[in-house]
Amino acid sequence: SAVISQKPSRDICQRGTSLTIQCQVDSQVTMMFWYRQQPGQSLTLIATANQGSEATYESGFVIDKFPISRPNLTFSTLTVSNMSPEDSSIYLCSVDRASADTQYFGPGTRLTVL
Amino acid sequence: GENVEQHPSTLSVQEGDSAVIKCTYSDSASNYFPWYKQELGKRPQLIIDIRSNVGEKKDQRIAVTLNKTAKHFSLHITETQPEDSAVYFCAASRGSGNTPLVFGKGTRLSVIA
Numbered sequence: 238s239a240v241i242s243q244k245p246s247r248d249i250c251q252r253g254t255s256l257t258i259q260c261q262v263d264s265q266v267t268m269m270f271w272y273r274q275q276p277g278q279s280l281t282l283i284a285t286a287n288q289g290s291e292a293t294y295e296s297g298f299v300i301d302k303f304p305i306s307r308p309n310l311t312f313s314t315l316t317v318s319n320m321s322p323e324d325s326s327i328y329l330c331s332v333d334r335a336s337a338d339t340q341y342f343g344p345g346t347r348l349t350v351l
Numbered sequence: 352g353e354n355v356e357q358h359p360s361t362l363s364v365q366e367g368d369s370a371v372i373k374c375t376y377s378d379s380a381s382n383y384f385p386w387y388k389q390e391l392g393k394r395p396q397l398i399i400d401i402r403s404n405v406g407e408k409k410d411q412r413i414a415v416t417l418n419k420t421a422k423h424f425s426l427h428i429t430e431t432q433p434e435d436s437a438v439y440f441c442a443a444s445r446g447s448g449n450t451p452l453v454f455g456k457g458t459r460l461s462v463i464a
Contacts, residue, residue, distance in 0.1 A: 268449035279440060280395065280454045329394065331452075338383040338402075338446045342394040 239263060239334040241343035249349045250320055257316045258346045260330035265310035267333075270340065271303075274327040283328075286313045320350045353378040355443050357455025364431050365463055372458045374441035375423040383446030384424045386415060389438045389457075398439075399426070402446065431462045 240263035250256050260269060271283040284292040284305055292305040306314045317324050327345045334341060354377040364370050376384075382403035387395035401408045401415045401424065408415050412431075417424040428435055438459050442452040 270451050279456045280452075282451045282453070285449075285451055333449045338444060338450065339385065339397060339400060340452055341397065344394050 239266070239332050239341045241330065241332060241341060243330060243343040243346050245346060246344065247347040247349075249351060252321050252350055254320055255316055255318045256320065256348060257314050258328050258330075258348075260313045260315070260343055262311045262332050262334075264334065267310070269307065269313045270331045270333075271305065271313075271315045272329045272331060272342075274329060274345070276326070280329065283315070317348065320348075322350045324348065325350045353381055353443055353453040355441060355453050355455040357441050357458060359458060360456065361459045361461075363461045363463060366431060366433060368431055370426075370428045370431055370435070370460055370462075372426045372439055372441070372460070373423060374425070374443075374455050375421075376443040376453075377422065378443070378445070379422065380445050381443040383444045383450070384415070384417060385442050385452065386413075386426050387440045387442065387454075389440065391437075395440060428460075431460075433462050433464050436460055436462045 242261045244259045269286045272280040274280050282295045283298045284294045286292045286305050286307040288307045304316045327347050329345045330343045331340045357374045385400035388398045389395045399415050401417050412429045414427040438457045440457045441455040444450040444452050
């Protein structure tokens with residue numbers, strides 16, 4: 238498995254503000270994935286982050302709302318911009334450490350927007 | 352794109368009984384099928400996975416079966432225990448390495464002591 242950490246673990250934010258979530262992995266990985274889990278729901282892929290190129294976004298998610306950085310092979314950030322209460326969710330990063338399809342998840346960031 | 356359907360959404364069983372959760376997928380190119388267990392307030396944890404070149408895989412009380420022709424796969428938990436209570440998610444991907452997962456909607460399993 239991989240050791241994955243996320244910061245912050247939780248936050249409460251005011252509408253209209255932005256929050257940047259960090260994901261750190263203990264070893265180099267090619268791809269990092271960002272998922273959203275709304276309360277009581279399943280996991281939905283936001284985007285795939287590859288080091289050295291722009292992230293690839295899924296339908297319904299746009300770069301202006303969820304900008305992603307991937308400065309190196311062990312780190313990525315996801316920003317939730319201009320937040321509204323509908324953005325209240327858990328945001329999780331995941332990695333496929335050995336490019337073997339098995340994905341491991343970070344502990345998640347629980348975001349509440351008031 | 353891929354669509355994964357999962358049933359049932361909730362399942363209650365008596366301790367010691369078996370539990371079965373079923374998923375279907377739509378993309379015939381999918382060939383990797385993991386199952387995750389998520390306890391309240393925690394991250395999803397991989398419990399078992401199967402690839403399309405295998406029909407069944409077992410790990411102690413947990414087994415997964417795959418029917419490629421029918422495009423469905425199932426999770427079987429035998430001799431259930433209260434600590435098996437959690438939300439279980441199935442997922443599918445094309446499995447070419449570094450491929451994102453598409454998840455089912457989840458099954459909330461309650462094991463009643």
